[in-house]
Every structure is written in C-alpha cells, then in structure tokens.
C-alpha cells in the first residue's frame with residue numbers, strides 16, 4: 548500500500564517490498580516463491596494457497612486492524628500444523644503474530660536520527676513471550692538495544708521474527724539482510740516440504 552500511495556516509498560521499493568523479497572528468494576534453486584497482498588480476495592491466502600505453502604513471510608504496517616480475523620485464524624491453524632512463519636518489522640503487530648504468541652507485541656519505536664544503515668529504532672520493552680532463541684540483538688545509535696531476531700515454536704510450526712525493514716529505507720536490498728531472510732526460510736521450512744514431490748513445471 549505504501550509504495551503505491553507515497554512517492555518517497557515508491558522510490559525505495561518501486562515494485563513493493565513483497566516483490567523485492569520475492570526477487571532475491573526466487574534466485575535460490577531450492578525456493579519457489581509466490582506473493583500475496585492485502586487487497587487480493589482473502590488477502591491472497593485462501594486455504595488452497597496455505598495448503599501449498601511451507602513458509603509464509605509477512606510484512607505489514609497499515610491496515611493491521613482491517614486484516615480479516617478469519618484469514619488470521621486460518622494462518623494460525625496452518626502454523627500450528629507445521630507451516631513456517633517469518634514476521635518482518637512491523638508485522639509484529641499483525642493479527643497473526645498476536646494470535647500465535649498471545650501477548651500485546653507492543654514495543655517502543657522511533658526513527659529519523661539513525662544514519663548508517665538507516666533504520667527505525669525499535670526498543671525494549673518488547674512484549675513478546677520468552678523466545679526459544681534470540682538470534683540477533685540490535686543496537687541503535689541512541690544506545691537502545693532490541694531483541695531483533697527471535698525464534699518461537701507454536702504447535703509444529705517454527706516462527707522467526709526479524710525487526711529490520713522499515714519501508715522508508717532500502718533494507719531488504721542489503722545482501723546481508725537478504726541472506727538472513729533466506730536462511731530463515733530454510734530454518735522455518737517443515738522437515739518435509741509440501742511440494743517435495745513436485746517439479747517446478749508441475750507447480751506452475
């Protein structure tokens with residue numbers, strides 16, 4: 548939504564954040580990528596799509612409250628059944644994450660004072676349940692620290708929350724960030740891919 552409505556975001560992500568992420572993941576031989584956006588019917592996440600998904604990556608900011616409760620419930624059930632979930636940046640406040648982790652997911656935030664690399668400050672206290680592991684501890688120029696990369700398990704599903712990715716800065720274009728997200732996809736993927744017996748041609 549931001550890149551279509553705000554010129555300054557369009558300059559950073561002309562194709563949208565979803566297509567930026569799909570672009571670098573799609574270059575991996577072991578990963579097949581599709582995108583879904585808010586305005587698609589059922590936000591692009593009908594039962595059939597989730598049935599065919601090993602790992603779902605969510606980035607969300609505006610319209611969190613307008614997200615369908617029914618779709619959030621559906622995503623939650625798929626995670627409990629083993630689908631991996633990666634929540635990026637402000638997706639900590641998504642209905643999906645709140646449902647799965649059961650806390651407010653609130654935190655402190657601030658941006659505009661940070662130079663290189665530019666990023667919005669997210670600070671503690673971050674109201675999440677105790678993570679399985681804190682993979683990344685973020686440090687900001689103002690001295691704040693934040694649990695920037697955390698793993699959780701819910702049911703059979705692995706969840707990774709990763710803080711970087713404010714839409715005003717080209718963070719998902721950084722090779723290091725792309726590598727972390729790619730690693731996270733492999734980490735969160737269920738042991739047996741739902742697509743393991745399908746060739747690329749069959750999937751299409």
Ligand code: ZN
Nearest residue numbers: 637667713714
């Ligand atoms: Zn942000």
